[in-house]
Amino acid sequence: MLREVFGFLLMAIISVSPLAQAGDGVSTNEVPRNGVSPAPTGEANKIANFFPREGSLEYTVMLGDGGFVVGKARYEWRIDGKTYLLKSSLEPTGLAALIKSIKAVQQSRGELTAGGLKPQEFTQERGKGLEQAHFDWTRGMVKNGELEDVLVAGTQDILSVYYQLAWLSPIRGSVEIPIATGHKLNRYRFEVIGEETLAIEDRSQQVTHLRGKTTNDTMDLWFAPRISPLPLRITLLNNKGELYDLRVKRIAR
Numbered sequence: 035m036l037r038e039v040f041g042f043l044l045m046a047i048i049s050v051s052p053l054a055q056a057g058d059g060v061s062t063n064e065v066p067r068n069g070v071s072p073a074p075t076g077e078a079n080k081i082a083n084f085f086p087r088e089g090s091l092e093y094t095v096m097l098g099d100g101g102f103v104v105g106k107a108r109y110e111w112r113i114d115g116k117t118y119l120l121k122s123s124l125e126p127t128g129l130a131a132l133i134k135s136i137k138a139v140q141q142s143r144g145e146l147t148a149g150g151l152k153p154q155e156f157t158q159e160r161g162k163g164l165e166q167a168h169f170d171w172t173r174g175m176v177k178n179g180e181l182e183d184v185l186v187a188g189t190q191d192i193l194s195v196y197y198q199l200a201w202l203s204p205i206r207g208s209v210e211i212p213i214a215t216g217h218k219l220n221r222y223r224f225e226v227i228g229e230e231t232l233a234i235e236d237r238s239q240q241v242t243h244l245r246g247k248t249t250n251d252t253m254d255l256w257f258a259p260r261i262s263p264l265p266l267r268i269t270l271l272n273n274k275g276e277l278y279d280l281r282v283k284r285i286a287r
Contacts, residue, residue, distance in 0.1 A: 091108070091264050093107040124137070142191050150188070156216060178216055229241070235282075241267075251270065
């Protein structure tokens with residue numbers, strides 16, 4: 035679901051619907067980067083030099099075109115050799131905080147490989163609830179809560195997938211990624227819309243526009259991996275015609 039995959043940014047404020055899942059006949063063992071296969075194993079340290087060693091982004095969450103602020107989100111990452119630690123948090127602000135004051139927190143840790151991020155453990159806390167995904171790459175199984183699924187190469191969790199998309203940096207076609215949400219495993223498709231210009235911190239930046247779409251909802255993401263391993267803007271248009279807009283407020287490098 036969008037709530038499960040990307041809706042963490044919005045879950046304390048809104049309810050959303052599923053992303054389009056990839057067809058069962060599509061292989062996810064090798065996901066193209068810029069239309070070519072991932073780097074060989076001998077270049078496993080390449081991704082460790084692709085992103086800054088550490089950093090953070092702060093988002094403002096707005097409702098509609100008028101820019102009515104309803105929340106804030108913070109994402110941070112740290113790379114230590116060939117391992118990573120990702121954290122994120124979301125909380126409503128202003129009037130939205132009076133309705134729902136729940137703060138949501140996510141954490142993902144794992145390894146860096148030639149194919150990108152290789153999660154080991156994912157946790158998500160919201161209110162009194164805790165969701166977990168454990169990746170056992172030796173056994174080839176991923177445990178979402180109490181359920182186990184076969185672990186497919188390239189599988190991500192709902193936090194690491196942002197960074198994986200930036201690493202893959204697709205420029206055409208689509209990208210399909212298996213994602214563990216903490217209670218199930220599904221594959222999702224992200225279509226490349228094209229290259230665009232986005233105003234960030236009072237400067238125009240070239241970004242790649244990706245889209246996940248269902249019959250009712252559309253989520254758009256704008257990436258500029260040379261600036262940040264996280265999307266610089268995220269929008270969600272739901273089946274009620276409501277538009278939620280997450281824009282970067284601050285980038286700390």
